[in-house]
Amino acid sequence: MIQHTVATPYMVGEVHFYSVELDSGLALFDTGPPTPEAQACLADLVDLKRLKHLFITHCHVDHYGLANFVLENSAADVYLARKDAIKFKRHTERMEAIAALLNAAGFSEEFVRQLRESFQRNKVFPTNPERYRIVEDSEELAGLGVSWLSCPGHSQSDLIYLVDDCAVTGDVLLRNIFQAPLLDIDLETFDGRFRNYDAYCESLLKLAQLRGMRILPGHREYVEGVDAAILSYVTTLLERAVHLLPLRGLPLEEMIGRLFQGRLTDPFFVYLKISEIVFMLDLIENPTRLRASLEQIGLFGKLSGLYAAVAQ
Numbered sequence: 001m002i003q004h005t006v007a008t009p010y011m012v013g014e015v016h017f018y019s020v021e022l023d024s025g026l027a028l029f030d031t032g033p034p035t036p037e038a039q040a041c042l043a044d045l046v047d048l049k050r051l052k053h054l055f056i057t058h059c060h061v062d063h064y065g066l067a068n069f070v071l072e073n074s075a076a077d078v079y080l081a082r083k084d085a086i087k088f089k090r091h092t093e094r095m096e097a098i099a100a101l102l103n104a105a106g107f108s109e110e111f112v113r114q115l116r117e118s119f120q121r122n123k124v125f126p127t128n129p130e131r132y133r134i135v136e137d138s139e140e141l142a143g144l145g146v147s148w149l150s151c152p153g154h155s156q157s158d159l160i161y162l163v164d165d166c167a168v169t170g171d172v173l174l175r176n177i178f179q180a181p182l183l184d185i186d187l188e189t190f191d192g193r194f195r196n197y198d199a200y201c202e203s204l205l206k207l208a209q210l211r212g213m214r215i216l217p218g219h220r221e222y223v224e225g226v227d228a229a230i231l232s233y234v235t236t237l238l239e240r241a242v243h244l245l246p247l248r249g250l251p252l253e254e255m256i257g258r259l260f261q262g263r264l265t266d267p268f269f270v271y272l273k274i275s276e277i278v279f280m281l282d283l284i285e286n287p288t289r290l291r292a293s294l295e296q297i298g299l300f301g302k303l304s305g306l307y308a309a310v311a312q
């Protein structure tokens with residue numbers, strides 16, 4: 001499995017995509033962002049004429065932004081998660097539902113309008129892939145030597161692909177990045193928000209299965225191991241949750257005002273922070289869920305002190 005690296009115009013910095021020769025032909029995992037530089041880089045590094053399969057870890061712009069370029073320049077099949085397909089099909093409805101969630105959390109119409117503008121300005125939604133297959137429905141994957149784990153939390157659709165001893169993990173396991181679990185409508189029901197916190201606690205159990213494998217993350221070259229990546233993420237989560245404890249009960253907008261003292265103005269960053277705070281408030285409300293998952297994978301001991309500060 002070869003790691004490729006390309007710059008992105010986003011705060012996260014460089015992104016990785018991966019290629020590997022399967023018995024059935026050349027396969028690519030993620031594409032990089034839809035920039036001319038990334039496109040040239042992809043065309044240079046990957047023999048698109050020979051490409052047979054493209055697997056997408058999750059449809060965030062830095063990971064799938066060149067899917068259509070790949071489709072136009074190869075005969076590859078594109079695979080993505082069922083929930084990402086729902087996002088494409090019901091995009092307008094989803095945007096309205098997210099707006100309603102933000103309104104319900106006390107944010108004004110004006111804020112929502114600015115957020116949509118920011119999505120557009122930052123080209124957060126590239127054109128949808130023209131054709132694709134749904135990973136969860138694709139029984140042929142086993143024959144290709146590719147299996148997968150669904151590990152939602154960061155998004156609803158995060159997939160990890162497993163090939164031999166390699167795990168292509170997208171944004172699920174990262175080194176020193178606290179990837180915000182994004183506030184979104186529940187794509188299964190379109191009724192109420194997706195419970196990222198509950199999903200994350202469940203995904204932790206699956207992540208433990210990756211111990212001993214070669215982890216290939218979407219950013220920052222490598223992780224020091226599955227346990228190290230989980231411990232660092234949950235440590236940040238608990239530390240930030242401690243800071244929220246005295247602000248519980250305040251409207252979200254006021255919490256952000258107090259935490260950032262007016263320094264946070266870009267609506268997209270405000271949205272990321274809202275997402276993070278909602279996630280942490282769910283944790284504060286029901287910390288035993290996290291505890292149970294951490295205990296089950298043998299990592300609670302290292303976090304018990306911080307945990308006690310949150311679950312007071």
Ligand SMILES: [Zn+2]
Pocket residue numbers: 012015060062063171218219
């Ligand atoms: Zn990413």
